[in-house]
Amino acid sequence: MAREASKGHKAAVTVLAWGVALLIFFPILWTFLISFKTEGEAINSHPSFLFFEWTLENYETVNQRSDYLAHFWNSVVISLGSTVLGLIIAVPAAWSMAFVPGKRTKDLLMWMLSTKMLPAVGVLVPIYLLARDAGLLDTKTGLVIVLTMVNLPIIVWMLYTYFKEIPGEILEAARMDGATLSSEILYVLTPMAVPGIASTLLLNVILAWNESFWTLNLTAASAAPLTAFIASYSSPEGLFYAKLSAASTMAIAPIMILGWFSQKQLVRGLTFGAVK
Amino acid sequence: MTVTFRTLAGASLLVALMGSASAQTSITVATVNNGDMIRMQRLMPEFNALHPDIKVNWVTLEENVLRQRVTTDIASKGGQYDVLTIGNYEVPIWAKQGWLMPLENLGADYDQADLLPQVAQGLTVDGKLHAVPFYAESSMLMYRTDLLEKAGLKMPENPDWDFITDAAQKMTDKGAGIYGICLRGKAGWGENMAFLTSMNNSMGGAWFDMEWKPQFNGPEWKQTLDTYLKLMTEYGPPGSSSNGFNENLALFQTGKCGMWIDATVAASFISDPKESQVADKVGFAPSPVRKGGSNHGNWLWSWNLAIPATTSKAEAAKTFVAWATSPAYTKLVAEKDGIANVPPGTRTSLYKNPDYLKVAPFAAMTLTAIESANTQKPSDKPVPYTGGQFVAIPEFQAIGTAVGQQFSAALAGKATADQALAAAQALTTREMTRAGYPKK
Numbered sequence: 115m116a117r118e119a120s121k122g123h124k125a126a127v128t129v130l131a132w133g134v135a136l137l138i139f140f141p142i143l144w145t146f147l148i149s150f151k152t153e154g155e156a157i158n159s160h161p162s163f164l165f166f167e168w169t170l171e172n173y174e175t176v177n178q179r180s181d182y183l184a185h186f187w188n189s190v191v192i193s194l195g196s197t198v199l200g201l202i203i204a205v206p207a208a209w210s211m212a213f214v215p216g217k218r219t220k221d222l223l224m225w226m227l228s229t230k231m232l233p234a235v236g237v238l239v240p241i242y243l244l245a246r247d248a249g250l251l252d253t254k255t256g257l258v259i260v261l262t263m264v265n266l267p268i269i270v271w272m273l274y275t276y277f278k279e280i281p282g283e284i285l286e287a288a289r290m291d292g293a294t295l296s297s298e299i300l301y302v303l304t305p306m307a308v309p310g311i312a313s314t315l316l317l318n319v320i321l322a323w324n325e326s327f328w329t330l331n332l333t334a335a336s337a338a339p340l341t342a343f344i345a346s347y348s349s350p351e352g353l354f355y356a357k358l359s360a361a362s363t364m365a366i367a368p369i370m371i372l373g374w375f376s377q378k379q380l381v382r383g384l385t386f387g388a389v390k
Numbered sequence: 391m392t393v394t395f396r397t398l399a400g401a402s403l404l405v406a407l408m409g410s411a412s413a414q415t416s417i418t419v420a421t422v423n424n425g426d427m428i429r430m431q432r433l434m435p436e437f438n439a440l441h442p443d444i445k446v447n448w449v450t451l452e453e454n455v456l457r458q459r460v461t462t463d464i465a466s467k468g469g470q471y472d473v474l475t476i477g478n479y480e481v482p483i484w485a486k487q488g489w490l491m492p493l494e495n496l497g498a499d500y501d502q503a504d505l506l507p508q509v510a511q512g513l514t515v516d517g518k519l520h521a522v523p524f525y526a527e528s529s530m531l532m533y534r535t536d537l538l539e540k541a542g543l544k545m546p547e548n549p550d551w552d553f554i555t556d557a558a559q560k561m562t563d564k565g566a567g568i569y570g571i572c573l574r575g576k577a578g579w580g581e582n583m584a585f586l587t588s589m590n591n592s593m594g595g596a597w598f599d600m601e602w603k604p605q606f607n608g609p610e611w612k613q614t615l616d617t618y619l620k621l622m623t624e625y626g627p628p629g630s631s632s633n634g635f636n637e638n639l640a641l642f643q644t645g646k647c648g649m650w651i652d653a654t655v656a657a658s659f660i661s662d663p664k665e666s667q668v669a670d671k672v673g674f675a676p677s678p679v680r681k682g683g684s685n686h687g688n689w690l691w692s693w694n695l696a697i698p699a700t701t702s703k704a705e706a707a708k709t710f711v712a713w714a715t716s717p718a719y720t721k722l723v724a725e726k727d728g729i730a731n732v733p734p735g736t737r738t739s740l741y742k743n744p745d746y747l748k749v750a751p752f753a754a755m756t757l758t759a760i761e762s763a764n765t766q767k768p769s770d771k772p773v774p775y776t777g778g779q780f781v782a783i784p785e786f787q788a789i790g791t792a793v794g795q796q797f798s799a800a801l802a803g804k805a806t807a808d809q810a811l812a813a814a815q816a817l818t819t820r821e822m823t824r825a826g827y828p829k830k
Contacts, residue, residue: 154665157640179428180450239466246468331459334470335418335447346450349423353636353665 142366149173149359156355172360180343182364189339189365191254192329193322196261197315200269203262205311208273209299213282223274226267234264234327245332252334260332261322268321269314276310277303313379316372323369340365415706416445417472420460422453422693426525426733427475429723430714436722437713444706453580464489469700472707476521478512478692478765479780485520491697491704492518496712504717504737509692512765512776521696522715525655526735528759529588529688529779531675532642532660533649534668537561537568545673550681551593551617554649558625561648570625572647573618576634577798579790584689584779585651586797587790590614592687593680596769597781597818602827606793606815615797615807622801631802643667651677653691654759655734657752674755676762685770689779690763692735735760774828785825792817 148156150168155161176182211219241260242251250256280303288302304311326341333342344365347358373380421427431448438444449471451459456475463470464484476484484490496502502510505523513521531549538545541560546553558570574585587597595610605611622630625648627641635652639659642650643666650656663669677688695711697704713719720740723732730749732740734756740746741757750756768778775781780790793814800810 154643157636158644179431238462242462242466242468246466251468251470330451330455331462334420334449338449342449342451345452345455346423348452348455349636353639354423 142370145359145362148356149363151356153353153356156359157353172356173364175357176347176360176364180346180361182343185338185340185343185365186368188254188337189323189341189368192257192261192337192339193319195254195258196265196322197269197318199258199262200266200318201311201315204266204269204273204314205304206299207270208277209303211270211274212277212280213285223271226270230267238331241328242331251332252337254337256332257329257337257339260328261325264325264328265318265321269318272314272317273307273310276307276314280306309379309382312376313382316376316380320369320373414443414445415703416447417701417703417706417710418447418449418470419473419475419710420449420451420456420471421475422456423450424525424693425731427693429727429731430719433722433726437710440713441709444709446710464698464700467700469698469702471698472701472703473711474696474698475524475693476696478509478521478690478694479777479782479786481513481521481694481696482515482776482782483784484696485515489699490520491699491701492520493522493697493708493711494518496522496708497716499718500712500716501739504739506736506738506760508690508760508763508765509736512690512692513694521694522711523692523694523736524715525733526690526692526760527653527655528690528735528756528763529585529652529677530654530657530755530759531649531651531677532657533557533673533675534561534645534647534671535673536671537648538673545675547675548686549675549678550683551678552681554678555617555621558621558649562625567646568648569627569641569646570648571621572627572633572638572641572650573622573630574634574638574652575622575626575630575798575801576632576637577791577794578634579780579787579794581634581794582798582801583790583794584691586614586618586794587781588677588687588689588779589618590687591768591770591778592678592683592685593617594683594685594770596771596773598773598775598822600772600774602774602822602829604815604818604822606811606818611811611814612807615800615811618797619800619807623803631798654752654756657756658730658734658750661752674752676755676759683770685764686759686762687768687778688759688763690760690765691779785821789818789821792821 147163149172150170151166152169152171155166211223245251245256245260248256250259284306285298285302288298293302323339324341326345329339329341330345333339344358344361347354347361427450431450434446437446457480460471460474460476462468464474481490485492502519506526509523509526510519513519513523531554533545538557538561541557543553543557543560549557554571560570562568562570574582576582590596590611593610593614595608595614596605598604627633627646633641635656638647638650638652639656641647642656642660645668657672657674660666660672661669666672677686679686695714697707697711701707715736717737717739720732720737723729724745728749729743729746732746734740734750734753741753747753763778765778766776767773768776775783777786780786796805796810796813796817799805800807805813
């Protein structure tokens with residue numbers, strides 16, 4: 115009896131989970147489908163789900179009009195660069211906060227998080243002026259630095275929560291055996307924390323890939339990543355939905371594939387600490 | 391697609407090699423995504439054939455993103471761009487700030503006198519052009535000739551709002567999915583407020599009096615909003631409070647609208663049989679006037695090329711700007727893509743060209759609309775500002791959008807017309823006081 119009830123419960127949960135997943139995924143699916151329609155079909159007020167004339171003309175136009183590879187390369191450099199730089203700073207920071215917390219560590223963590231609460235546009239002009247004077251406008255270096263700073267609080271928080279789960283005694287034992295601080299972090303902590311670091315890395319690559327405020331505002335022609343590539347297909351007058359959808363599909367495809375293959379790490383990364 | 395990729399890779403390699411071989415000046419052009427601009431990007435090989443020493447990089451952005459991006463750069467003297475695509479709203483404001491280079495001596499064959507005077511006037515500050523028009527538009531009434539005939543009506547030479555209301559009522563057939571009139575409802579200073587400000591001008595109203603006092607508590611705005619709400623709620627399509635230019639274009643092209651008052655550039659889209667199901671049944675008329683009035687209130691909008699004062703490559707930028715807006719460019723487009731695709735609204739000579747008049751049945755009405763737009767005196771009342779569908783002060787973007795939200799809410803049924811007008815009056819008064827008006 116109890117087993118049957120739990121079976122029904124399980125089925126209900128499964129259906130609900132699928133429903134929610136489909137609901138969340140639907141806009142992406144719809145974008146994907148529209149990218150294969152003609153502009154006229156894309157705005158049809160009685161849209162057809164699958165039975166329309168499939169066409170590749172939008173992809174052709176987008177490829178002719180803009181240099182996808184250049185934008186793609188900029189996105190790769192910016193998202194990986196900012197994440198790696200962020201990890202180099204955040205691993206030691208999270209180590210000290212997790213294993214040798216001071217009186218103000220909690221406040222420090224909260225303060226770091228609070229920087230994420232300020233709307234980005236509030237600091238646009240100061241950052242723009244700094245970038246201008248440092249000659250970093252429209253450069254990949256400039257964006258790597260800015261995105262590192264933007265995502266650093268999240269990286270530190272994720273690693274901190276993760277390191278907290280590792281028993282301090284193991285590190286102590288390593289220290290007793292004469293490990294120096296750097297070898298303790300490099301050979302003892304890091305291997306144990308690899309899953310956590312991996313999920314932090316993945317999540318931050320995705321965040322940096324999708325970041326559109328700074329990447330649009332600090333670039334012009336040469337360092338523009340895929341967000342600028344998408345933005346160039348929106349139009350105030352005339353039809354553009356299908357071409358915009360094609361550009362979006364091309365821009366999100368790499369990161370979606372990456373996300374698909376690393377689902378497990380991502381879920382782990384997003385839910386750790388939630389259930390103890 | 392692989393071929394395209396290979397060609398692209400090959401081309402970029404070539405460009406890179408060329409760049410290292412000769413002393414090229416590279417300029418960055420910021421622009422919006424519209425058909426005419428995209429066409430120009432495609433024609434760049436022609437420009438490079440004439441000027442191999444200038445390399446043009448394009449930054450194409452959505453209109454609002456572009457506006458924010460370019461404003462940040464120019465206000466902080468970032469110097470990222472050498473050529474800007476900006477509207478006639480920005481040109482006088484930015485020119486007065488000293489942000490734009492005056493454009494003189496654009497070359498012997500530029501023929502500056504050929505620019506349409508109404509358009510050129512909006513770009514002239516202290517007697518000098520501060521931007522050159524690439525493409526310009528006004529607003530007009532577009533309608534379905536078959537539906538009007540079925541309703542037993544004939545389009546007068548100068549339709550007034552009473553006629554529009556009557557025609558909208560008679561053309562509406564909700565059972566068949568046909569709505570008498572489609573108008574902009576989406577909130578924004580360049581969206582519903584472009585239309586409503588124009589309509590209010592035609593009703594004899596104004597945004598401000600000579601003391602910069604907002605006029606939303608006057609009878610003209612009341613009449614404007616009442617007429618608009620009646621038209622849209624009784625004869626308009628459902629969900630119209632989120633409709634902008636593109637949404638109405640789609641509705642009209644699929645035969646859902648009897649009438650539509652919007653940008654003249656729409657005429658070429660709805661008359662194109664490849665895009666529009668009603669291409670052979672469209673007629674054009676001037677924007678409506680009030681009964682006995684003569685002010686159509688129709689707007690004037692132009693996309694212009696300007697050179698920021700911060701550029702270090704002024705000469706190359708000027709060469710490019712002159713080429714892109716010259717009579718020679720018009721000729722080039724006509725040769726390559728056909729004369730119907732020439733950027734409209736900037737040169738008198740285009741509207742005298744018999745070849746153009748033959749392929750563009752809407753050309754005459756477009757020219758009439760542009761010529762009747764009066765940016766220097768938009769209202770019948772004396773006003774302290776210039777403009778048309780906008781008020782040419784820096785504060786207008788924010789105020790216009792906030793008022794637009796009130797009117798869009800009234801259209802969605804969330805507020806009455808009186809509530810929306812009172813809210814508009816209060817918020818405009820507050821913002822104008824804060825901005826320090828009346829200014830000496």
